[in-house]
Amino acid sequence: MTVVEAIFYLFATILVASAFMVISARNPVHSVLFLVLAFFNGAGLFILAGAEFLGFTLILVYVGAVMVLFLFVLMMLDINLQRMREGILTYLPLGAVIAFILVVEMAMALSAGAEGPVAASGDALGSSEAGNTTLLGRVLYDQYLLPFEVAALVLLVALVAAIALTLRQRPDAKKQAPGHQVRARREERVRLVDMPTEKRQTPTGDSAGAEEE
Template identity: 50%
Template sequence: MGFADFAFSIFATAVVVWGLGVIFARNPVHSVMCLIMAFISTAGLFVLIGAEYLAFLLVVVYVGAVAVLFLFVVMMLDIDFAELRAGYARYLPFGVVVAAALVIEIGVMVTSWSGAPAAQAPVAASDGPNNAEQLGMVLYTEYVHFFQIAGLVLLVAMIGAILLTFRQRQGIKTQDVSRQVGRRREDGVEVVSVPTGKGI
C-alpha cells in the first residue's frame, strides 16, 4: 500500500467518524467542531486527487459558513455562555482530541501534496490551464446562470436567518431621528411670565 492509499484511508475514515460525531453529539458546540473537522478531512481527499483549489475553497468558504451558522444557532437557541465557560475543564479533553486530529490531518495533507510521486498525484498538463483556471472557465461560461441563482438563494437565506434571529425588546427607549429633526421651538420651549418678586 502506497502513501496515497494510506492517506486516503486516514481521510476517508476521518470523514465518516466526524460525520457520525455531527449526528450523535448532544452539544451544539461539539456538533460544529465535528462538522469543521469533517470539512477539513474532505479537503484532504480533494488534495489527494489533485483538486487543491476545491480543497482550499472547502476550508475557507464552508468552514467560514459553519462559523456563521453557529453564530445564528447561538442567537436562536439562546445558549448560556456562562454555563459553557463554567465547564471548561470538562470540554478540555474533547478540544485536545480535535486539535490533535487536526494537526495530524494537516500534516498528512501537506506531505501528500508535496512529497507524493507524480504517478500518484494527478497534475494538470503544463501547457494547459491549471485547476483554478479550468474551474473558473466552466463556472463563468457554461454555468454562470446557475452560479448567479445560487448566489441569490444564499442572499435570501441570509436575510431570512437575520429576520428569524432579530428580536424586538419591549420597554426600551429608542431614538426617533425624524421626530427630533422636525421638532419646532414651540414644542420644546415654554415661555412663562413670572411676576416680579413671586417666583415660579
C-alpha cells in the first residue's frame, strides 16, 4: 500500500464515520459539526484526486459559509429534540427506499462516466501540463463566458430583490434620518439647566432637625 492509498483510506474512513454521526447524533449542533468534518474530508479526497478547485470550493463555500450559517441558526433556535425523534420508525422504510435509489443512481453515473469518452483533451484546452483550476478557468471564461455572465446577472437581480423586499415601509418601524442628524445644531440637542445647590450640614443635631422640618 502506497502513501497515497493510505491517505485515501484514512480520509474515506473518517468521511463515512462522520456522515454516520451526522444522522445518529442526538444534538443537532453536534450533527452540524460532524457534517463540517465530513466536508473537510471530502475536500481532502477531491484534492487527492487532482480536483483542487472543487476541494477548496467545498471548504470555502460549504464549510466557511453554509455550515457556519446552519450552526448559528441551530444555536439560536429552541429546538425540541424529543419532538424531532417522533415518527422516525414510521418514515424509516421510505427513507431506506430513497437511499437505495440514490445509491443505484450514483453507481450508474460513475459507471457511465468511467466508460464514456473524455470530453476534452489537454491539447484542446491549450496545455496538457496546466493545472485543473487553470483548465477550468480557460473553459469557463472562453467557451461559457455568456452563460457565466447571465448567471451572475440573475444572482445580482435576486440579491437586489431580496434587499427590496426587506425595505418595506412600516408605520411602527424606527429609522434614522442622516440628513437631519447632520444638520442638527447644539442648541437643539443640548439644554443647560441651572440647578440650585443645597447646603449640606454635618451629621449633628442641627442636620437631624433640618431633616424633620
